[in-house]
Amino acid sequence: MAAAASMMPNFGQQISSKNDLVPDWTRQEVSTGTTIMAVEYDGGVVIGADSRTTTGAYIANRVTDKLTPIHDRIFCCRSVHPTLTLWADPVCRGAWPHLLCGGFRSGSAADTQAIADVVAYQLGFHSIELDEPPLVETAANLFRASCYRYREELMAGILVAGWDRRKGGQVYCVPIGGMLVRQPVSVGGSGSTYIYGFMDSNYKPGLSKDQCLELTAAALSLAMERDGSSGGVVRLASISEEGVERRVILGNQLPKFSTH
Amino acid sequence: MATLTVSRPPFGGFSFENCRRNAVLEGEANKVGCSLPAARKTGTTICGVVFKDGVVLGADTRATEGMVVADKNCSKIHYISPNIYCCGAGTAADTEMTTQIISSNLELHSLSTGRLPRVATANRMLKQMLFRYQGYIGAALVLGGVDCNGPHLYSIYPHGSTDKLPYVTMGSGSLAAMAVFEDRYKPNMEEEEAKRLVRDAIAAGIFNDLGSGSNIDLCVITKGKVDYIRPHDEANKKGVRVNELEVAQLTGDYKYKRGTTGVLSKTVLDLEVVEETVQTMDTS
Numbered sequence: 001m002a003a004a005a006s007m008m009p010n011f012g013q014q015i016s017s018k019n020d021l022v023p024d025w026t027r028q029e030v031s032t033g034t035t036i037m038a039v040e041y042d043g044g045v046v047i048g049a050d051s052r053t054t055t056g057a058y059i060a061n062r063v064t065d066k067l068t069p070i071h072d073r074i075f076c077c078r079s080v081h082p083t084l085t086l087w088a089d090p091v092c093r094g095a096w097p098h099l100l101c102g103g104f105r106s107g108s109a110a111d112t113q114a115i116a117d118v119v120a121y122q123l124g125f126h127s128i129e130l131d132e133p134p135l136v137e138t139a140a141n142l143f144r145a146s147c148y149r150y151r152e153e154l155m156a157g158i159l160v161a162g163w164d165r166r167k168g169g170q171v172y173c174v175p176i177g178g179m180l181v182r183q184p185v186s187v188g189g190s191g192s193t194y195i196y197g198f199m200d201s202n203y204k205p206g207l208s209k210d211q212c213l214e215l216t217a218a219a220l221s222l223a224m225e226r227d228g229s230s231g232g233v234v235r236l237a238s239i240s241e242e243g244v245e246r247r248v249i250l251g252n253q254l255p256k257f258s259t260h
Numbered sequence: 261m262a263t264l265t266v267s268r269p270p271f272g273g274f275s276f277e278n279c280r281r282n283a284v285l286e287g288e289a290n291k292v293g294c295s296l297p298a299a300r301k302t303g304t305t306i307c308g309v310v311f312k313d314g315v316v317l318g319a320d321t322r323a324t325e326g327m328v329v330a331d332k333n334c335s336k337i338h339y340i341s342p343n344i345y346c347c348g349a350g351t352a353a354d355t356e357m358t359t360q361i362i363s364s365n366l367e368l369h370s371l372s373t374g375r376l377p378r379v380a381t382a383n384r385m386l387k388q389m390l391f392r393y394q395g396y397i398g399a400a401l402v403l404g405g406v407d408c409n410g411p412h413l414y415s416i417y418p419h420g421s422t423d424k425l426p427y428v429t430m431g432s433g434s435l436a437a438m439a440v441f442e443d444r445y446k447p448n449m450e451e452e453e454a455k456r457l458v459r460d461a462i463a464a465g466i467f468n469d470l471g472s473g474s475n476i477d478l479c480v481i482t483k484g485k486v487d488y489i490r491p492h493d494e495a496n497k498k499g500v501r502v503n504e505l506e507v508a509q510l511t512g513d514y515k516y517k518r519g520t521t522g523v524l525s526k527t528v529l530d531l532e533v534v535e536e537t538v539q540t541m542d543t544s
Contacts, residue, residue: 053421053423055417058435060415060417060423061415061423061425063425064423108419108421109417109419109421110387110390110391110395110417110419110420110421113387113420113421113422114387114388114391114420117384117388153394
């Protein structure tokens, strides 16, 4: 894939731009603009995402499910351009990682779907070999391995969250470039920039599951209100020892705030 | 990633070694005044809808080469397996070859498992192949079919991402078709209602998008039966040119009556058989 990387983008443009009958956005890559979020609580994790996938200015899928199951108790939230997912880690917050690499491709739903498929396969295989449910940290490391190895070609930011017997509920963040860090709360995607302030002021350690669900729903609806690439419905899931509970909050049922 | 292929196992995508040379040649050709032929694209409106007993796939029938219509009645609904069909938008060659390759692999897979293939399998094969080529295969597909788990509909983008939805549209006319779907789609429709909805969606694409046109093809897939209706609706019938004075059809008749051309002279040469040999062939 990396063989003729420097040559690729120019010629792609030349060949396809001759035909004016076909509008521009049909040639654009499908990207998940996105806002995703994951919160740990005592006994499990709560994850949430918006549901919009865009090709340029057209919404290709307004009901996307970005919460992808990797294993029974492990999910991943897929996103692109996770600009500042190092929010909750106090050590890293000062460093502003420059995540605009290469720029040939605007990053895509295809990358995140492909990585998730590969990791689900690897994790399933590993779990059968072990004869026990896999650890969330293992899943996160598998994501990191793929994202780091193909960092020049891929542009995908992933939040891995789940429950296992060893450490309970965990959230791991794997941004573009292939770093791996565990955080109690993490937000990602293009819409995440709009809710750092909200998360800073409203998150406290020791929240219950319902408080986490409310916090996630509120944060996501705020981000969806301000970010053009995020929208649709809010998909939530809570993962614990008992299992996975999924719910959807439709557009008209989103929490309302004073300015909108 | 384990994949099943006919001959050799899949490996990395295209080789771009000759791109620079090709660009130079194209530049030189343009200097002289000629341009390279454009790839034939299916401008296209394709769509699909899940109804109570199955799926309905629809497509227009225009294929364009630049600004010229290359084929007025091309078939965009491709066969994948007896219970799965796929509409293709984008570069015509890419959609044709991709669907044929996956159809072939799926048939081998189905013989190996001994079962009717599932739509999810076809989806996996298509997305893994398109991802491997990183979007350089310009095939945007609407895949639909009915298997043991019911009716399924997927949209597959050239870069390899897929969406599983109850109604999808693709191609340059997809916005027009999606407008019709968003207005009139209901879950669990009857077959006639679904066919009318798809027909109207494709018609919206045909009449509002320059890249789509001609007729409307439909494919209705239900458990155990496939109705490939081509054409379902001739939305754009070619007019008949008539010579008003003689009230005779001018178009389409290229046969001349015997005696139209006058015969000046006639010479008959008898061919003499000089030698006759018979060579037997072993056809066993």
